[in-house]
Amino acid sequence: DGGITQSPKYLFRKEGQNVTLSCEQNLNHDAMYWYRQDPGQGLRLIYYSQIVNDFQKGDIAEGYSVSREKKESFPLTVTSAQKNPTAFYLCASSIGTVVNEQFFGPGTRLTVL
Amino acid sequence: ILNVEQSPQSLHVQEGDSTNFTCSFPSSNFYALHWYRWETAKSPEALFVMTLNGDEKKKGRISATLNTKEGYSYLYIKGSQPEDSATYLCAFNPLYGNKLVFGAGTILRVKS
Numbered sequence: 001d002g003g004i005t006q007s008p009k010y011l012f013r014k015e016g017q018n019v020t021l022s023c024e025q026n027l028n029h030d031a032m033y034w035y036r037q038d039p040g041q042g043l044r045l046i047y048y049s050q051i052v053n054d055f056q057k058g059d060i061a062e063g064y065s066v067s068r069e070k071k072e073s074f075p076l077t078v079t080s081a082q083k084n085p086t087a088f089y090l091c092a093s094s095i096g097t098v099v100n101e102q103f104f105g106p107g108t109r110l111t112v113l
Numbered sequence: 114i115l116n117v118e119q120s121p122q123s124l125h126v127q128e129g130d131s132t133n134f135t136c137s138f139p140s141s142n143f144y145a146l147h148w149y150r151w152e153t154a155k156s157p158e159a160l161f162v163m164t165l166n167g168d169e170k171k172k173g174r175i176s177a178t179l180n181t182k183e184g185y186s187y188l189y190i191k192g193s194q195p196e197d198s199a200t201y202l203c204a205f206n207p208l209y210g211n212k213l214v215f216g217a218g219t220i221l222r223v224k225s
Contacts, residue, residue: 004156031211033212035215040122040217041217042117042119042202042214042215042216042217042218043202043215044215045212045213048211048212050211058212090156090157096211098144098145098206098208098211099144099145099162099164099206100145100147100206100211100212100213101147101159101162102147102159102204102213103156103159104156104157104158105156106155106156107156
């Protein structure tokens with residue numbers, strides 16, 4: 001079955017620690033995206049990558065980092081510089097054409113203790 | 114910064130009621146408008162992708178219309194069922210820039 005997987009589903013972190021969220025897709029999509037969702041707000045774009053070894057900052061990139069070493073994988077690191085990291089994180093992928101229909105993973109809920 | 118607004122924020126209806134909600138988006142640099150349904154504990158899934166002014170799309174009891182000149186889209190659900198309960202997201206797909214801009218969503222709860 002083709003799809004997008006994210007792990008873990010729930011993640012707890014102590015303040016001051018970096019943490020990495022996994023996102024893998026087997027849809028052969030070129031483009032991948034990371035979003036953050038907070039209550040009452042839309043999905044906000046953190047980072048996106050249109051091709052391997054290339055990525056761009058989204059609207060709220062501060063305190064986050066990414067890598068795109070393989071087409072299938074786009075991990076997101078939440079660093080200690082992110083001031084309010086508790087949120088729900090969604091990963092998505094798309095073919096990468098202008099009509100940008102995106103397919104989403106199940107999400108990771110990060111809680112900072 | 115592109116702004117996409119959805120209204121209402123939430124909606125509670127009885128089973129069998131028909132309902133509709135609105136997505137407002139910029140009328141310039143338009144390429145497509147996406148609707149997604151996001152059920153609790155699941156991933157958002159695509160409902161419609163609309164590109165042409167006046168476009169109407171339908172999937173079962175759900176339909177959507179698009180007005181690109183004035184920058185809005187309506188999503189209609191006829192005869193709501195409890196399984197329609199979800200958050201409905203719209204996303205603006207600009208012509209330039211390979212990213213979507215999402216609205217905050219409309220939360221629909223259908224009571225049986």
